[in-house]
Amino acid sequence: MPLEGLDLYQIGPDLTGETLRSQLESDGDIRMHVNNGALNSFADTLPLLHPFGRLLCHDLFVTDVRDYGTGFFGPGKYDGSVVNWVNGPLLRHLGSRAGFDVRISPFAQRPAANVKTLTAMVRE
Amino acid sequence: MTAAARGARVRELPAGTLLATTVIGSYAVPEWLGQLKNDYCQRRISKSYLDEIHEMAIKAAILDQERAGIDIVSDGELRRDNDIDYLLARIPGVEIPQRAKADYFDYYEARVAHPLPEPADMGVGLGLAADYGFTRQLTDMPVKVSITGPFSLSRRIRNMAYADPADLVRALARLLNAEARELARAGARLLQIDEPFLAGYPEDIALAIEAINIVTDVPDVHWTLHVCYGNRYARPLWAGHYDFLFPAVKDTAVDRLALEFARKGDEDLRLLEQYQWDRGLGLGVIDVKTDQVESPGQVAGRIRRALRFVAPEKLSVNPDCGLRHVPPEAARAKLGAMVAGAAQVRAELGSAGP
Numbered sequence: 001m002p003l004e005g006l007d008l009y010q011i012g013p014d015l016t017g018e019t020l021r022s023q024l025e026s027d028g029d030i031r032m033h034v035n036n037g038a039l040n041s042f043a044d045t046l047p048l049l050h051p052f053g054r055l056l057c058h059d060l061f062v063t064d065v066r067d068y069g070t071g072f073f074g075p076g077k078y079d080g081s082v083v084n085w086v087n088g089p090l091l092r093h094l095g096s097r098a099g100f101d102v103r104i105s106p107f108a109q110r111p112a113a114n115v116k117t118l119t120a121m122v123r124e
Numbered sequence: 125m126t127a128a129a130r131g132a133r134v135r136e137l138p139a140g141t142l143l144a145t146t147v148i149g150s151y152a153v154p155e156w157l158g159q160l161k162n163d164y165c166q167r168r169i170s171k172s173y174l175d176e177i178h179e180m181a182i183k184a185a186i187l188d189q190e191r192a193g194i195d196i197v198s199d200g201e202l203r204r205d206n207d208i209d210y211l212l213a214r215i216p217g218v219e220i221p222q223r224a225k226a227d228y229f230d231y232y233e234a235r236v237a238h239p240l241p242e243p244a245d246m247g248v249g250l251g252l253a254a255d256y257g258f259t260r261q262l263t264d265m266p267v268k269v270s271i272t273g274p275f276s277l278s279r280r281i282r283n284m285a286y287a288d289p290a291d292l293v294r295a296l297a298r299l300l301n302a303e304a305r306e307l308a309r310a311g312a313r314l315l316q317i318d319e320p321f322l323a324g325y326p327e328d329i330a331l332a333i334e335a336i337n338i339v340t341d342v343p344d345v346h347w348t349l350h351v352c353y354g355n356r357y358a359r360p361l362w363a364g365h366y367d368f369l370f371p372a373v374k375d376t377a378v379d380r381l382a383l384e385f386a387r388k389g390d391e392d393l394r395l396l397e398q399y400q401w402d403r404g405l406g407l408g409v410i411d412v413k414t415d416q417v418e419s420p421g422q423v424a425g426r427i428r429r430a431l432r433f434v435a436p437e438k439l440s441v442n443p444d445c446g447l448r449h450v451p452p453e454a455a456r457a458k459l460g461a462m463v464a465g466a467a468q469v470r471a472e473l474g475s476a477g478p
Binding site for chain 2: 018021047051098099122123124
């Protein structure tokens with residue numbers, strides 16, 4: 001259903017669809033999971049990070065880093081289940097607005113494995 | 125046209141005003157304004173559009189402060205990307221190779237490759253006097269203008285010009301002094317130096333104070349020195365206590381210290397008594413790192429605990445730091461609570477207030 005405005009799409013208590021704007025404007029017509037749960041969890045976790053700390057999340061399912069930006073794998077078996085596909089640009093944007101650098105890269109110890117690492121740390 | 129020129133009397137707080145309320149400087153930046161600032165950084169809107177947007181936002185910020193009952197208002201520093209870049213980008217000799225930013229709030233990478241010009245060689249000021257003039261015409265309330273101090277500015281510059289880094293701080297101080305004189309000529313009487321980085325370099329307190337005294341060498345100006353623990357993305361930059369300020373800060377030529385006590389509690393209030401600080405204190409009573417709005421009673425409690433250490437005639441009331449990261453609705457409510465809390469205590473002291 002079309003929205004009157006992105007801000008009417010409530011992703012979480014303190015997050016609206018305005019968060020999506022930069023991705024929609026830069027990437028055009030995309031099909032991508034918003035993943036409200038992961039986004040809210042990420043937003044709630046960042047403020048807990050120590051100023052010199054790093055948040056590391058390992059993902060065991062995504063085979064290609066590019067899937068964080070363009071991958072859409074639903075609706076399907078895993079949609080809404082315990083396995084969720086993460087929207088990388090949204091996490092990066094959310095982190096940036098809160099003063100964090102967010103990177104997603106292959107697992108440094110085993111780059112060929114289906115393990116990807118999200119790193120978030122305070123930006124100066 | 126200034127308020128005076130249009131026949132309005134610029135109000136002054138009556139002598140002996142107790143618990144005057146003010147702001148530290150920055151006011152809430154709504155998400156949409158941040159997005160528009162980003163649009164400008166990414167060349168999506170022009171400078172003239174952004175200037176108009178800023179002017180509209182400043183008008184609203186002043187109205188918010190007036191409606192809340194704030195005694196000394198500011199322009200909300202809404203033109204400033206952050207506490208550093210607005211000034212650095214205007215200082216001749218400070219090079220900023222890459223001016224595009226993904227996010228307006230990011231700091232520039234600035235450098236100084238050659239000694240900065242002396243004020244007499246500059247010709248034009250840094251623009252704060254014009255900013256003050258704009259604010260002055262919008263309100264007949266007393267207006268305060270904040271200037272980021274030379275020490276903090278120097279921390280964001282890669283120094284390639286001075287063998288002694290202290291000379292960069294002094295050179296910046298001379299330029300800021302010239303700007304403060306411009307402000308005074310334009311009619312500004314309430315100026316504030318912000319040193320948000322000082323708490324991270326307590327060993328440099330003597331240099332910072334030397335530089336502050338260069339800046340404040342301006343006749344007929346009431347100076348406030350604001351030292352906090354930083355406010356990047358509503359997070360502190362530093363930890364610690366205000367012990368490092370004393371007794372050195374007694375050598376500053378300022379009339380008032382504005383410090384944060386809402387978030388940090390009252391432990392450091394004893395320093396004012398211990399070191400016999402006999403000038404004004406701007407008491408931080410509003411936590412700017414949370415959206416949770418204080419009650420007037422909480423504010424009044426914070427003022428009362430300060431009165432154990434500071435005489436009421438020396439005390440003014442302000443948020444801990446700028447309100448930049450607080451959502452507008454919460455910012456309005458926090459200012460309202462601050463004014464109401466100050467009024468409660470003023471009534472207890474038997475003063476009608478400003």
